[in-house]
Amino acid sequence: MNYTAKAPAVWDPAFDDAQDCLLSSDQCVVRGEHYFVKGLIEIPIIDSDETFSWGVWVSLSRENFSRSADLWDTPGRETEKPYFGWLTTDLLVYPTTTLNLKTHVHTRPVGERPFVELEPTDHPLAVEQRTGITLARVREIAATVLHSDEAEQQ
Template identity: 55%
Template sequence: MPAAHHHACSCCAEPQDGPPLSYGSPAPVGWKRRYAWRRDSELTADQCVVKGRHFYVHGLIEIPVLDTGDTFSWGVWVSLSEANFGRTCDLWEDPAREQEPPYFGWLSTELPGYGQSTLLLKAHVRTRAVGVRPLIELEPTDHPLAVEQREGVTAARLGELAELLLPG
């Protein structure tokens, strides 16, 4: 029988029953704290530039939870070309950004629990309404993360992830 999961919501700190429905990474894999002192590097909650040459956006890989109807989300970083990153920045507060075609990028977050690296999976960044993180759609491969995004997961799988990621 799986362990009961209790956690504090990361947004409001209220106690919650069951495993969390989201986990995230505060920075792309290439970010180092020392870059914060560089003029050509910046990390915000939504975007990242490293050495003026590497550009990232923070988005969500959304996965349906089959037996509950919930949606589980991985908060991940995806690298973009300089041109696509510039376009993303230009439209950041523009409601018309929802009409943008998806931008190609490479997953730049290492996620635990998959038995193989999640780095550099091909992805598409789909811009959503202002104030909503972009949707990250992985290319349909046989990688376990891509399969989960396509086919969904069970609540039991969320319990496994909670066991792996939650302290205690």
């Protein structure tokens, strides 16, 4: 019920050894100029108590990234106002790119990934976040992701 991107779309493996770049499981910095956090786009599953989620990367301003990092281990951090960001994960199961969709990143309690709220547009991902998806759609996503993973390994 969860698929995740390893890095933002702009990440290049050549950055691995660069001193001004960082990629951890939760944060990313590219060339000391671009800042990203990992969060979850959660989509309710219709007629179920379950949620499907995408683990995605969102770009933040330097100020918001620094503020987020300063509060990383601070109890009560979930009271922080949401941070504006741009989605930097391209989810290929959608007919149009998901790159650069507007988001709000909601901080959650320590140990929990942020909740990524998409701007309420007519993009299929934003519509799914608002209205939910069926279990059949979850299976369709799983088949598409599995197929693309197999293609990458060949």
